Amino acid sequence: MTLYRANPKDGIAWITGGSSGIGRELARELAQEGFAVAVTAREEDPIDMLVAETADCRGHVVAYPCDVTDERRMAATVATIEREMGPIALAVFNAGAYVPIAGENMSARKFSRSFDVNVMGVVNGLVPAVRYMRERGRGHVVLVGSVSAYFGWPTTAAYGATKAALNLMAEALKFDFDKIGIRIQIVNPGFIDTPLTRHAGFRMPALLPAPVAARRMLRGIQRGGFEVTFPRRLTWSLKFLSILPRPLCLRAIAALTGWNRRPLSFGRRPPDRN
Numbered sequence: 294m295t296l297y298r299a300n301p302k303d304g305i306a307w308i309t310g311g312s313s314g315i316g317r318e319l320a321r322e323l324a325q326e327g328f329a330v331a332v333t334a335r336e337e338d339p340i341d342m343l344v345a346e347t348a349d350c351r352g353h354v355v356a357y358p359c360d361v362t363d364e365r366r367m368a369a370t371v372a373t374i375e376r377e378m379g380p381i382a383l384a385v386f387n388a389g390a391y392v393p394i395a396g397e398n399m400s401a402r403k404f405s406r407s408f409d410v411n412v413m414g415v416v417n418g419l420v421p422a423v424r425y426m427r428e429r430g431r432g433h434v435v436l437v438g439s440v441s442a443y444f445g446w447p448t449t450a451a452y453g454a455t456k457a458a459l460n461l462m463a464e465a466l467k468f469d470f471d472k473i474g475i476r477i478q479i480v481n482p483g484f485i486d487t488p489l490t491r492h493a494g495f496r497m498p499a500l501l502p503a504p505v506a507a508r509r510m511l512r513g514i515q516r517g518g519f520e521v522t523f524p525r526r527l528t529w530s531l532k533f534l535s536i537l538p539r540p541l542c543l544r545a546i547a548a549l550t551g552w553n554r555r556p557l558s559f560g561r562r563p564p565d566r567n
Contacts, residue, residue, distance in 0.1 A: 307383070320343060355378060381432070390411060393448035436478070
């Protein structure tokens, strides 16, 4: 069976975490492709400039502010989008928080915040959106993961764990989504120059500007493969590393990021989420 691939003629695109970084740039790209795009971000993260910048595109952008950690408001937001803009043909769950974790200075609060936004923030939108898609017998869902899901990276004990959870979630859901006409994809980008990664605290190889990353992400969504990953010169090297014995893999990552030369405490302030 050929799985559904989202088309602007069938409905609208919805992006969470669209106020900055790759989410903002993807919203712009989708509007240029002719999609009407609903963008969800927190109320304190306005997207007025994005709305203005896409005014001349084939499609357009509409703001639907909501905190992805609020289950009831997310369900209400999905219902409002469906009522006011039309059926959600493409749902991109991009909202994320990166809270760096130092092994010598951990806190439960940091882990909890990461999972609330990066995992439950996806679930809170995915459940109501899929309910509508299932009724129509078609839909296209995209979860935004990260190459940090492949193995452990410095400072990513919480962030990487959440992205690994999204990868497993996408794989498990695919068995049933295939049967009900919903395409699901997991996007595992390399390092993107966004407000999140600027606080990472380690050297990031093959760093991509957000507009370039968004174009590659859109290309992957349009092609429809299960996993979308880029840039391949980095991600395929990381996939190779992931199959090595773990001690060798982690030693290589320590050298690649420069972490083997870092002092014990990196002491960086966690950034706000997008």
